[in-house]
Amino acid sequence: MHTVLVLGGYGFFGSRICTTLAQSPSVRLLIGGRDRARGSPAVQKMSLSPEQFVQVDANDIDLARRLAQMRVDTVINTAGPFQGQSYTVARAAIEAGCHYIDLADGRQFVAGIDCLDAIAKEHGVTVVSGASSVPGLSSAVVDRYLPQFQDLRSIHMGISSGARAPGLATVRGIFGYLGKPLQRFEGNAWATTYGWLDLRQHRFPPPVGSRWLGSCDIPDLELFPRRYPTARTVTFHAGFASDLGHLVVWSLAGCVKAGLLPGALPFAAPLKRLSHWIEPLVSDEGGMFVKLDGVGHAGEQKSLTWHVVATSNHGAHIPCGASIALSQKLASGRSLPHGAMPCMGLLTVDEYLAPLKGLDIWEVAP
Numbered sequence: 001m002h003t004v005l006v007l008g009g010y011g012f013f014g015s016r017i018c019t020t021l022a023q024s025p026s027v028r029l030l031i032g033g034r035d036r037a038r039g040s041p042a043v044q045k046m047s048l049s050p051e052q053f054v055q056v057d058a059n060d061i062d063l064a065r066r067l068a069q070m071r072v073d074t075v076i077n078t079a080g081p082f083q084g085q086s087y088t089v090a091r092a093a094i095e096a097g098c099h100y101i102d103l104a105d106g107r108q109f110v111a112g113i114d115c116l117d118a119i120a121k122e123h124g125v126t127v128v129s130g131a132s133s134v135p136g137l138s139s140a141v142v143d144r145y146l147p148q149f150q151d152l153r154s155i156h157m158g159i160s161s162g163a164r165a166p167g168l169a170t171v172r173g174i175f176g177y178l179g180k181p182l183q184r185f186e187g188n189a190w191a192t193t194y195g196w197l198d199l200r201q202h203r204f205p206p207p208v209g210s211r212w213l214g215s216c217d218i219p220d221l222e223l224f225p226r227r228y229p230t231a232r233t234v235t236f237h238a239g240f241a242s243d244l245g246h247l248v249v250w251s252l253a254g255c256v257k258a259g260l261l262p263g264a265l266p267f268a269a270p271l272k273r274l275s276h277w278i279e280p281l282v283s284d285e286g287g288m289f290v291k292l293d294g295v296g297h298a299g300e301q302k303s304l305t306w307h308v309v310a311t312s313n314h315g316a317h318i319p320c321g322a323s324i325a326l327s328q329k330l331a332s333g334r335s336l337p338h339g340a341m342p343c344m345g346l347l348t349v350d351e352y353l354a355p356l357k358g359l360d361i362w363e364v365a366p
């Protein structure tokens with residue numbers, strides 16, 4: 001049995017990851033978090049035994065010793081927001097000799113994980129950051145279609161959520177950079193855009209349709225110009241199922257940019273609560289796209305767009321695919337490269353989406 005500890009295992013994405021891993025015959029699952037009052041019912045709901053809840057703080061200075069004591073083989077870290085976090089949990093995992101996988105979407109956090117590469121290799125463990133939609137799924141999509149291009153010139157990506165709002169860690173991560181300047185590679189040079197501004201629309205395949213999107217700060221903006229050096233432009237936009245909700249966030253971003261508000265973080269929790277109340281009135285459909293443009297092998301202009309679409313609010317499971325697939329790989333005895341790396345080149349699109357089979361999620365591939 002391979003012991004997997006999910007830090008934040010009763011959180012929004014953590015609980016979805018745990019529900020799937022609880023069915024894996026080769027996994028002994030431990031659900032970790034700081035709050036026993038939230039953790040114990042979660043363990044009960046998944047028909048696990050009470051000792052499978054572990055009260056643990058990611059910032060515990062004794063974390064490495066506790067991981068070793070619990071004989072953890074792999075830690076999945078969902079305890080965000082990761083923006084501005086240090087690598088305390090990853091370092092503790094390495095020290096304890098366990099593999100480490102996180103769902104981080106913090107740009108510097110994911111892009112900087114390779115600072116642990118040497119020490120992870122020394123301890124013979126795998127450390128993966130950003131094992132989620134970005135850059136886990138986005139890079140797998142680009143890797144799948146890259147051989148069709150002689151010269152890949154631009155990568156445009158985006159996500160529009162369904163009605164169900166993610167957990168507070170995700171919302172706080174996003175609201176932290178609302179209206180703040182961020183750099184992205186455009187026309188072969190770094191250019192400034194602003195978080196959740198740069199309003200545009202994207203038409204997703206039915207039943208999702210057209211959605212408003214705003215620019216986001218994600219690891220791919222840093223990592224893709226290095227991984228795909230011919231690409232002169234890399235952008236990422238995201239948006240909400242409710243047009244009104246999106247325009248409220250866009251207006252807040254505008255107020256921050258104009259200096260009318262110092263930041264939007266205080267609005268994260270109230271707006272998350274509001275989105276919960278209006279959930280029944282909002283579309284439960286969402287999707288993600290990756291659009292590639294460039295020159296094909298016959299010298300022709302080539303453009304293709306990949307989508308994944310979800311209904312029934314099942315889009316909320318998409319960010320969980322990578323951590324489930326990677327931990328199942330480890331649990332089944334297949335090895336991953338030792339060292340510390342962003343989640344790129346470790347999973348194919350099919351491997352990423354395999355744990356989501358049976359949900360109302362499907363690919364619309366070009």
Ligand SMILES: NC(=O)c1ccc[n+]([C@@H]2O[C@H](COP(=O)([O-])OP(=O)(O)OC[C@H]3O[C@@H](n4cnc5c(N)ncnc54)[C@H](OP(=O)(O)O)[C@@H]3O)[C@@H](O)[C@H]2O)c1
Pocket residue numbers: 007008009010011012013014032033034035038056057058059078079080081082103104105106130131132133134135166167168169170171173319
């Ligand atoms: N890369 C991507 O594509 C992508 C996509 C979606 C989400 N994400 C990331 O996924 C992360 C999780 O999001 P979520 O929506 O699931 O958030 P959430 O519902 O707020 O869950 C976070 C969980 O972490 C736990 N936690 C927080 N601080 C902790 C600590 N110090 N020690 C132990 N546990 C701690 C929380 O429980 P307690 O507070 O009770 O301990 C909670 O269960 C976010 O940071 C988000 O950025 C990434």
